[in-house]
Amino acid sequence: MPALPTVAATGEIEVQASDLIGEWKLDDFIVHREDGEAFHWPGVQSGTLIYTASGYVSVAQNRQPLDQPSPEDAQRVSNFYTGNWRLGEEPGMVYHTALQSSAPAVVGQTMRREVALLPDGRLQLSGQGLKERVTLIWSRL
Template sequence: MQADDLIGEWKLDEFIVHRESGEAFHWPGEQSGTLIYTASGYVSVAQNRQPLADPSPEDAQRVSNFYTGRWRLGEAPGVVYHTALQSNAPAVIGQTMRREVEKLPDGRLKLSGQGLKESVTLIWSRLG
């Protein structure tokens, strides 16, 4: 994985939560999101879900996720780090988050790592 493989704009295709039980859980409702990596080392992540008619208490709390920050490739292949500068989740600000990154055969980007509660995987398609 090289910086050029990441730099650019991406749209969210899939958001998967990996429960402690091993279950792969897709959040209900229509998802949308944008991921931007700049050549100068900034990252922006924005993720929304359309409102649900009758959300569970957990679903009601998981409507959006936003942060901006700095990014860098890890020393190990397939690792990228995001350090949050701003976020809608105050606990994330100032934290460095490790993400495993893989370019899929179809050109999409797969990012996996620890979310606020569980491990998550996000699949992104390049825009433009």
């Protein structure tokens, strides 16, 4: 029987590999600007995150078109990648190594993500995005 998750001091639950396996839907996409601002991308966001027991990950995010997008918003309509995943030896870390991606520069790269299960059962992933640090909140499907 796998070990039960433990509650960290922050109220987040320590993540085991079995906690990640399955399908998740995107609830929130937050960009952390250099000036400290937490910026929510405008428009209706959607996304799917899939972790398999065999070590594959698939991430798909997109948003409905905006009426008058800024140049930056026009470039950030979607993000997709597939790859391999593994939990880090250090608690609270998961690594995604991209095999395919809508951003060719990340193919072959390993992305470090802080991972936590929130008290309400949602999954929080945080790490360096293409430009800024990002946090994504996912609910299990």
